[in-house]
Amino acid sequence: MKKVKLIFGTNNSQPLGARDDEIEESYQTCYKPFLKTLYNFPEVALTLHFSGVLLQWLEKKHSEFIDVLSEMASRRQVELLGGAFYDPVLALIPRQDRLGQIERMTTFLRKQFGRRPRGAWVTEYVWEPTFASTYSTSGIDYIFLDDHHFTAGGLSGGDMYRPCLTEDQGRILTVFPVCNVLRSGAPRISPDDVIEKLRSAATERGDRVVSLMIEGESLDGRNGHDGCYDQSWLTEILTKIRDNSEWLQPVLPPRYLRSFVPRRRTYFPTTSYAAMQSWAEPYGMNPKSKSSKQCKPVPSGFFRHFLVKYPESNLMYAKMQYTHVLVNQVRGDKYRKLAAREELWRGQCHHAYWHGRPGGIYRNALRKSVYSSLIEAEKVTRERGIFIPSVIAIDFDMDGVQEYLYQGHDMNAYVHSEGGALFELDYLPISWNFLDTMARHPEPYHTEDVGALGYDTYRRSAFIDHFFEKDATIADFDVMKYREAGGFLDTRYTVTDYKRENREVALTASSFVEHDSRRDPVEIAKKYSFKKGGLSVAYTITNRSENALFTVFGSEINLSAVSREVDVLRLYVAKGEAETEIGPTRTSETDVDAVRFLDLNTKTTIALKFSVPAELWSLPVETVYRTSDGLGTEYQSSCLLPRWSLAIEPGASWRATVDVRIERV
Template sequence: MKIPFLFGIHCHQPAENFYNVVDWAINESYAPFIEVALKNKKFKFSAHYSGWLLEYIRNHREDVFNNLKKISDEGRVEFFAGGFYEPILSAIPSDDRKGQVKMLIDYIDNYFGQKPAGLWLTERVWDPAVIPDMAEIGIKNIIVDDYHLIAAGFPQESLTGYFTTEQDGCLVNIFPIDMGLRYLTPFKPQEEVIKHILEAKNRNVKLISCFDDGEKFGVWPNTYDWVYTKGWLKNFIKAIMAEKEIEFMHYEEAVKKVKPSGHVYLPITSYEEMGQWSLFADKAEKFEEIKEYLKSSPFNHDIEQFLKGSVWKNFLVKYPESNRLHKRTVDLSIRGRKYKNNSEFKDLLYRSQCNDSLWHGVFGGLYLPNLRNNAWAPLIQAEAMYEKLENIKLPIIEQPADIDRNGYDEVYTRGTEFNCLFETRDFGQLTAIELKDKNFNLLNAISRKKEAYHAKLLKNIKPRQENKAEETASIHDMEYSITPEEAGRIIYDWYNKNCFVDHFMDKFILETYEKCSFREFSDFTNQPADSVEVNDNNILFKRNGGIYINNEKINTQVEKSYTINNNAIDFNIKAKASKKIECDYSCEFNFHFADVSQITINNKEFIGNGSIKGKKFEIYDKYLNKKIAITVEKEIEFIYFTLYTVSQSEIGIDLTEQGITVAFGMPFSKEMNIKGTLSIG
């Protein structure tokens, strides 16, 4: 009897990703894969395309879409469903996860005449909470990694096929992806893939599954030449079809022919690498050390089962910017539940739930500003639409509420020009300015965070070289270096890069500010407000804290008052210490721009960093056609610099301009009273 080989590809592009990037992915991967599949009439495979990508292909590459339809009409491609805009299903409300998956099922049914019974689980983030919702809308088969079962205590040799699981009596089939095949395909010669499958058959494996990123077939570094020019995919298909003991098969067909290998209950987890990526950086480094130590110990074969990282949702703790965006979508989904029969509102909400901007590993787009912008844009649109549907009279400052679900209240303001979000967790700091006419969050910057791979990169500093490896390697196996410039940009912020961040510091100097090497004396930078009051168009935050000098705490009270106008925020910052001291005070702002090359500072070309003395600091952004100005009553010193991050991605090392830090500073002895305006127009 032949062993069923269940082969599938998962293809995804974030909604409104750069069109040139999407076109490149189509040309390098999706289109040539479909062309090869079309020519091999006995090749059966499964496929998941996220909804936005399918719609993009239909609108921009009709030839590719029609070729995929031909294969579907021939009964050779089995479509898998998923959230239309590729959310992490367990991270969105129940009605949204059902709605997103049903939206893609209906789309596939409409254009291809199939009603998918299989589910591609985004980033294989498993949570049993999704089972009843998926079962309700007709999902029967769900893809996970073999790691999911190993983490549940199953020995590798027991993974002989697919399994069943249930939640609240709702039954689904679980298909584990064979990790060996995931790392062999398409990086090794087809003979090694066949050998792996036949060895599994000899161990009485009933079926074997390989379902992985379609981008591995052309988009990943060096893969296009290997997969298409040198013919790996074509030769792979022919070799499998010529093999007498292996046959391509669809998942739904396999369920009819093969009985399950057992019943399982899986822990909340994802693929193994995701568990490590979601750890805090120092813990991820320690994880790697322990793993390497165990590899040379008698417990080498027990590593996968007993050494586990964190869960996907820890990204929402690791990255406050991620949590803020995620909780805003959750909050709007709950508030706007009664308007989800409005297709436009629902579509905007769903778009904002795309997973890519919420996390970071080798993949994940948290450090890619365009992907964060593309999540904020539909959220801002949906929020504006909610205001109209609710007949909210603008402007209005809403009463404090825990929007972030972190135990601390936020204050959300709604205006005709922009909406704002103020935090109590970070004392009276402004974390969002949502421009309604541009659908752009002006504060969508990100702090410079330590990543586990930085330590290894800093040991491998050299001029950039292209990977000239003759044999294609998996992204997970690649070694990267950084240039001296990138190494100099690895700087860590110990606080969140918001607006109206208070510092009582040793010296207000550009160099130490940019390197975050100044000495902070106070507890006002990253500690919560004691109280917040909302009256009419005014918000008042208070904190009784301290300035710590020479091992002494000087009791200090700071009040921050904001008055919200149509296109401006008037601010008044007061501080009073219990005794005279010598330090500098600084108020910090962090702005995000789509392209910093298009901004000017006080009508002069932006040069990366600098200082200005005056009463007004003005940024003009040509892209937004907006002027952002900070105005104070007395002449003061302003400094500014570009906020860079150094991060790893599937294409290498990215040095990314995340925004602009602007700060003003002055000497502080005992009392101060600063009045000013942040205007946008």
């Protein structure tokens, strides 16, 4: 009789930063009913993976689930997979952290369930050839990869139903293929069709194995189907597996490998599943485009391309890499280093670094949680009584040019040479980056209506230098239909004065400003001065032409809260002694002396004070992205844009200062 083996199970993960009620919903609709159903089918072997974030939540909120899981593991019905504890994509994190996170998960599972895992889950199937030695060195014998990898590795036919070997630096690793058709189709594929697919793989020798590893969260009915539990999909398919046991044999991976030793070896290229490659394709954006259809994809994307596609992802990645260096410089205090490393690893959770499935990097709260963990790790590395505030020069974001990082007792502030902008503002008492913003990027699934809302052509940071035409409106700026009259947005500023101990950075840039059908040379000098609880930016704009300069200058400042709801965010403007609330909606005010950004969530206020009264444009920055229920809109930051009308004679200069104060309320 023709037979086939079946490895059946789920991988289950929750992002760092997910709300308790969100995880609780997944528990009640996915994890709990799944395990409850499987408990009544003890003859069906089950292979499961739970991320460390989820395991910690289950241990705290539903210890009874852990107890049942432990019982099923002890009776050899369940095989628990290891992996990197905080669910990072290994391609993004240093090798030392890869090994550490895998060992962290191994230790947790051994202590909790009494057995060391022999297999591991590869996050999002993101693979690079060097991972073979990483897993093997960590004591892992086998992993699972999408069958797309097997095709990319040159395998076909019967080899798509057998594990194979791969190798790196002499280290051997066994790889099981996961059937993509069944994985991505469940539970939309009927149980009868699943059984027929399995039957088609059966052979007289009986050495073939089909791995059906389903994403656990997909079984709750939120992805275009009715859900497997309401429709008894899981019960029906388990019953059919049991009733066809004469030819369909559920098996745990270690037991299969004891009977059938892999003989074929191959090398898998850097890849993931096919959809991931499509999502990672970078786009070259036409600044005047109104629709993502005008964006041409670069073929053959792979996961690291997300760092190119989304500059915000690259900044998180850079922060994580920099924090890794700081953590590994800690000496002589084992417990401080362990505490810092744990926060670093938490900040490596993959969900906030990319976008493909619903949410990802567009989810404000997920990015905030990553930054919070990384800032916490950095704080732990600082030795009390020894740390001295200063400005350091380092190529932080790996673009080949130095950035200037102020690190103080209560604040970090990072200056980029591109545009001379401030791109990170960490308030250390609450471990919060107020410049964790997100620009409006074109996406392939955007409609014409979404494109009409506008796409940003630059990062939403702070002290971005604009020149406007006289008739520019806030409405046109909101949808990026205005015309930039200056050439400073992407100009590299030159550092003219850098005082490490005095905590100052001075920059200059020369470009042009268009007005009256002319392009006149203009120079901007801006000086950042950092102090406890704030900073100041002093502007000097010099007219280098032979003609009088008449233009409008603006310094764009984006500040991010977790929401713009009234119970989270309040905005106020001051005119003289009078302060008025303006709210986070789009508005324009004249003769403004100061702005106050009140974040009720973190109980923090940021006050901006202008030495020269300004016209203020204030507007929310919101992105449209894919969710489980279709397209959704999410607040990312509040854009505060003070504007000044300038009239500068040839060779003359205009000066103004913006003071920033941050404090708890």
